[in-house]
Every structure is written in C-alpha cells, then in structure tokens.
Amino acid sequence: MVSAGSEVPGSGDAGAKNIVWPLPLALASAVDGEGVAVFGGEGVLASALFSGGVPLFCRCSLAEAPPTDEDLDREARLCCEFAAATGREGLAASVWKGKSAAELFAAAEGTVARFPSFLSVNILKSALSASLVREKTARLLRNFSAAAVLLGLCFCGAQIWLSSRVDSSLALLASRSRELYGEIAAPGERISDPLSQARGKLAELKGKGSEEPAFSAVLSHLGGAWTEGGEKRTGFPVLEVLRFSGDGVELTGAAADMEGIQALRAAADREPFRASLGDVQQIPGGGLRFSLSLRRRVP
Structure with missing residues (x-):
C-alpha cells in the first residue's frame, strides 16, 4: 500500500507542472527496469520489484527512525521472495539500495528520462479528482x-x-x-402461380359469358313478359320455381286456365330467348301446373 509520494519536478518551462508519484515508482531507472530497488531515508522505507520497466511489487512505509542496513536487506529479501514465488528468480540478481536524497533524486530523473510513460501516473489530489x-x-x-x-x-x-x-x-x-x-x-394441370392462373380462368369464363344468358338478363326478360306498359298483365300464371343454369332457365308455375299459360309463353317467346312449353298438369281442386323453358336463340 502506498503511503508516501515522490514529487517529480517539471522542466521549468512555462506551463510545466509537478507530478506526484508513488515513491517506489521513481526507483525504476536504478535497476534499468529489471530487478529489485530499495530506498531507505528521509523518514521513508520503500521497495519495488521491476520487470520490463513495469512494477510488479511495491512497498512504501513511514519510518520513525532512519532505516538501517538490516531494514533495507529485509525489504530486498521480501522482493526477492516475491520474484521467486512468481517464477522470476532472475530479477533477484539485480538489487539496488539507496539511502540519500541525492540518490533518490537521481533515480527519479533517470526514470523520467528512461520511462516517459510513467508521467501519466499522478497521485496529486487535483489529478486524482480529474x-x-x-x-x-x-x-x-x-x-x-x-x-x-x-x-x-x-x-x-x-x-x-x-x-x-x-x-x-x-x-x-x-x-x-x-x-x-x-x-x-383441370386434371393434370400444373399449378405454378395460382393467382395468375385463377385470373386466366375468370377471363375465360367471362369470355364465354357472351354466349350464355346472364341471370340479370333473364330476370329483365321475364319482367317484360309479365308486365305491359309498366302494369302487371291480368290472368297471367303465378311463378313458383325458377331454375337458372348456363344453358337457360326452367320455370314452374300455376295458372287458372290454359289461356294464361299460352299468353305467358307467347310473351316470353321473343328475342333473345325462345320459350317452350313443357308439361301441363291438372291441380286437384282446380287450376293447372305447368313448366316453361327459356333458351337463348341460336342465330
């Protein structure tokens, strides 16, 4: 845990400012970024293990009395033990120890020159806030x-x-x-585009419609046969059943006498239909039941 810092002064140029480092970081140049560096002095005991210029292990504490050589040796031994525990025994071969402020300052200046990336580290309060x-x-x-x-x-x-x-x-x-x-x-017809094929079927049926009687045309024809001058003809039969097909129309009705049936056939037998009288049967209790067919005239 870092409990002390090292102030690295600026170059003195306009706009330059000081940077505050954790003290162990300033010792990197003392071992060229590879090895163990220990500093004891100025009321501080600090140590660090470096590899490739990167601090792997750092210790820093305040010392009530000036650190002794035993204290520095103990710190160096802790760093070497950490190196051995992490498989980096070779780092223990390079150990630097310093006690004076001049040695610390020289190490800090060397670190600024050798490791400029460390300048991005600043534990100054304003820098930490930013x-x-x-x-x-x-x-x-x-x-x-x-x-x-x-x-x-x-x-x-x-x-x-x-x-x-x-x-x-x-x-x-x-x-x-x-x-x-x-x-x-149709049987065997290949279905590829149902919508287009259905439209074709409808167009085909529409083309045949000119040769077959339309239901509206049949109703108009029968209306004309049952009326005269907009009034219903007197004595005409009563229509009971109408069957419409593509071939024509079949009518079934009842009449009081044969004259009314013949008058209906004659009125319906005009262009574009031909009227044909079918069966005529006597109804029990009086009256006649008849059938009448309409077919389109063939030119």
Missing part, C-alpha cells in the same frame, strides 16, 4: 453503450421474429391458394 471524473464519465458511457447494445439486440430480435411470422404467413397463404385453385384446376 481521473475520478474521467473514470465516472467512462463508466456512464459504458453503461449507456451497454443499454444501447441491449436495446439494439432486442429490436433485432423483434425484427427477426416479425420477419419469421411474415414468412410463415406468406408460406401458408401460398399453400392455401394452391389448395383452393387445385379444387377448380
């Missing part, structure tokens, strides 16, 4: 980024789910359309 602010900002940005990524993943998941639902619905519609068209398709 570092804490940067850390807090970075943490907020990280949390925001994580939330944005999570939201994006949820959105992508929803899009994938909706896309799969749409694809499934389209596949179901395509399958159902093939089934429906298969009910009206």
Whole structure:
C-alpha cells in the first residue's frame, strides 16, 4: 500500500507542472527496469520489484527512525521472495539500495528520462479528482453503450421474429391458394402461380359469358313478359320455381286456365330467348301446373 509520494519536478518551462508519484515508482531507472530497488531515508522505507520497466511489487512505509542496513536487506529479501514465488528468480540478481536524497533524486530523473510513460501516473489530489471524473464519465458511457447494445439486440430480435411470422404467413397463404385453385384446376394441370392462373380462368369464363344468358338478363326478360306498359298483365300464371343454369332457365308455375299459360309463353317467346312449353298438369281442386323453358336463340 502506498503511503508516501515522490514529487517529480517539471522542466521549468512555462506551463510545466509537478507530478506526484508513488515513491517506489521513481526507483525504476536504478535497476534499468529489471530487478529489485530499495530506498531507505528521509523518514521513508520503500521497495519495488521491476520487470520490463513495469512494477510488479511495491512497498512504501513511514519510518520513525532512519532505516538501517538490516531494514533495507529485509525489504530486498521480501522482493526477492516475491520474484521467486512468481517464477522470476532472475530479477533477484539485480538489487539496488539507496539511502540519500541525492540518490533518490537521481533515480527519479533517470526514470523520467528512461520511462516517459510513467508521467501519466499522478497521485496529486487535483489529478486524482480529474481521473475520478474521467473514470465516472467512462463508466456512464459504458453503461449507456451497454443499454444501447441491449436495446439494439432486442429490436433485432423483434425484427427477426416479425420477419419469421411474415414468412410463415406468406408460406401458408401460398399453400392455401394452391389448395383452393387445385379444387377448380383441370386434371393434370400444373399449378405454378395460382393467382395468375385463377385470373386466366375468370377471363375465360367471362369470355364465354357472351354466349350464355346472364341471370340479370333473364330476370329483365321475364319482367317484360309479365308486365305491359309498366302494369302487371291480368290472368297471367303465378311463378313458383325458377331454375337458372348456363344453358337457360326452367320455370314452374300455376295458372287458372290454359289461356294464361299460352299468353305467358307467347310473351316470353321473343328475342333473345325462345320459350317452350313443357308439361301441363291438372291441380286437384282446380287450376293447372305447368313448366316453361327459356333458351337463348341460336342465330
């Protein structure tokens, strides 16, 4: 645990400022960044183990009395034991010990020159406060980024789910359309595009419609046969059943006498239909039941 710091003075240029290091960090140049460095003096006992210019183990404590050689040896031994425990026994071969402020200052100057990356370390209160602010900002940005990524993943998941639902619905519609068209398709007909093929069938049926009587045309024709001058003809039969097909119309009705049936046949027998009288039967209790067919006239 660091309990003391070493102030590294600036170069004296305008705008230069001092940097406060943990004291063990200033000892890196004393062993060229490889080995054990121990300093005892100025009321402080500090030690550090370096490898590749990186501090692996640091100790720093206040000393009530000037540290003795035994104290420095003990610190050096602790660092060597740590090196051995971590598989870096070779670092124990280089051990530096210093007691004077001049030695500490020279080591600090050498560290600034040899390891300029250490200048990013500053335990000055204002520097620590700025570092804490940067850390807090970075943490907020990280949390925001994580939330944005999570939201994006949820959105992508929803899009994938909706896309799969749409694809499934389209596949179901395509399958159902093939089934429906298969009910009206000709035997052996290959179904590739049910919608286009159904449109073709409708167009084909529409083309045949000019040769077959339309239901609206039949109703208009019968209305004209049953009325005269907008008034219902007197004595005409009563229509009971009308059967419409592509070939024509079959009528069944009842009349009081044969004259009314003949008058209906004559009124219905005009362009574009030909009327033919079918069976005529006597109804028990009086009256006649008849059948009448309408067929389109063939030119």
